[in-house]
Amino acid sequence: MSDELKGEDALAPPSPEIPQPSQQFPSRFGGLKGAIGPLLTTILAFLMGGLVVLFTGKDPIKVYKAIFNGTGLNWFFHVGSHSARIPFGTAHMWFPWDTASIAAQNLQQTLLLTTPIILTALAVAFAFRCGMFNIGGQGQYLAGTIFAVWIGSSFNGMSPWLHVILCLVVGTLAGAVLAGIAGFLKATVGAHEVISTIMLNWIAIWVGSYLFGQGGPLQGSQKSIPISNDIVEGAKLPVFWGLKLLQGLSIGIFIALAILIVYWIIINRTTLGYEVRAVGFNPEAARYGGISVARNYFLAMAISGAFAGLAGAVDITGWEYRIGQNDILVNQIGFIGLAAALLGRNTAVGVGFASLLFGALINGTSGRQLDPSVFRPDLANNLTTIIQGLVILFVGLNLGGFWVWLKRKRRT
């Protein structure tokens, strides 16, 4: 049993004799206190991003305000303008009814972007709970999109619901297989999952770029541009808010939310989740307790990849409907999921909020939403990347633990 993980110590997590950095300050606390660290991290990252904006001679407050308006989150503040007659008087409605306003459309875009981020973040989080770092969310996401496009654009005339479900299932499996390779290598020969998933990412990127490129096998019928065919009508997820033509919000968001709950159940309420967490805390102890470490490495990685693959499939069936060669090279959803998972501290609730934050940020800085007279969208795109980098940089610092430690120190 100990033999199968022999080579692992090359890049393994620190051995028990070396104190972990997180032991310096308290790091695991549940409930609201757990949100202190991520909140501080976010504030710090946005402050530093604001400094960058200030540095180039723009007013950061105005810029952030314009970005916020682009996210559509201001929709929730359209409050009180609606009144309804109820017996014995009128009531001011809190709920904003104005579902066709610009803010509503912006919010639809934000939620559309949040959907795959939740799923790719869960991919990172699940592997993390097993003590592994799945950098390959990007590749697994791409595998999901590729297979969803392939299934979705063929089989014309299949019964619609079946077609959508087939798309989602095959995309999910594609992600699971790609991540499963990394998990298998980790479980059998101890190949470090970070290296193998980085390699698999780029393999997926270039294979995808070949498939949809000029003359590639999945290039669409229009032979002059490197873009796939659209998926057929029956393979599209229903849009429940907004217009399909204007990229309305599909029911994909509910799939993502359901998977969030599934994630919570698997991690906290099943034997699998228990074993996965046990291996994540201490593989040696888990092995001693009779848990197959190798099996859990493989399973955790495959399930993690399934989440990311589903993200790709939901994106394709929900609103993208096609992929271009260019999208494959530019897309960063998997990496944003990485940031969201780290910021959400790998908990279901945290991942949900962090994904909404990043979805909103990306949508708010996109060329379609941001007012160009306030700030250039192509600058704002890069601002998003900077903030994303800063978040990942600071999230490792355990600012929340530092905060609590500081308060305790002051009290004594």
Added chain:
Amino acid sequence: MTAAIASRLGGIRWTHPRTVGIFGILLGATAFWLALPPLAARTAVLPIAIGILAVAAGIWTYARDERRVGGGAVAAGLLGIAFGVLATRSSSAHLDQVVVWSALGAATLRYATPLIYAAIGGLFCERSGVINVALEGMLLTGAFFGIWGAIWAQSWAGSAAWLVGVGAAALAGMVLATVHAIWSIHLKVDQIISGFALNFLALGITGYLFVDKYGDTGTPGDVPGIPDVHIHFLQNWYFIGPIIGQLNLMIWLSFVLLVGTYIFVFRTPYGLRLRSVGEHPRAADTVGISVYKIRYIAVISSGGIAAMGGAYLSIGFVHSFNENMTSGTGFIGLAALIFGKWRPFPTWGATLLFGFSSALADRLPSAYGNQWGTLFQALPYLLTLIAVAGVIGRSIGPAASGRPYDKQ
């Protein structure tokens, strides 16, 4: 001289499995080579026959417990058959267009150079026990600040402005690496997280500055580039002349860097300290080596070296900058480092191989009007994945890499 060679040859046991296996690998390569210009055999029988011989030699070797060489020979034979048959089936005009060995050789060196800078930068860092997945970001930073420095210095430094560019690149790379060093050595944050954060920061910052400064027009066309080195007497030599007669200065520098790195890391006491800190920091600390100091120096110099590769990319190779222009080059450098098992010369070999596959990926689509050449871009990653999986000799990094060190 000849006597020495003869005695070496006499020392080879020709029926030894290892020798047969190596012979098999060569046969596999020959199977493909025969179908290419200048010979360009037009029948598929030749590559198949020779390839089968190679596979047979491989199996024979494998059965006699030389698994690595044997497996290599089998793979070489199969690949030789596949590519040989493919080549015989495509028209010679296309082949002539793609396979101009001297041009391919020169392109290989051009593509391999940023990789070797990145890989050597990574070698210093990882040999000291700090994982560096931020090579991509360091290359990108170097690429931007290289061209920025050259443009900035153009007015007063004239044609020597590229020197300022390379200096600015190295400095920027070192600043980025300093963050990585502080985060992973003192703050003891997970080195992979910190590295990835720096990749995003580099992507965002260079993109932001690029759009802010050159966004509307792109970088100017008359950027003072790094000069080529013309070796006049070499230029007319058969085959070698076109490859190395006119190379960029940075390519020659990379050779110097390579040999220097080898001597430094494996033949000096400082290199021994570097390696000991990466293999067993506690032991190194016990004998009085400052683990933190060595790691800081290694990580920061790694940033400088990798960024110089980026400067070559922007002002030595393509003479412009674009957002995310490295698009994975740094990761191929990391792959080469792993493929070369953290040793300078094998790593260099890996960068040449990966550079060759990039050169092919660049030339094939234009000749065939088809994208399948793009798949060669994925080859470095696939090979590294296989290497990590341990099919052809596992690569295992320095023992302490990824582990923060606590002083006691």
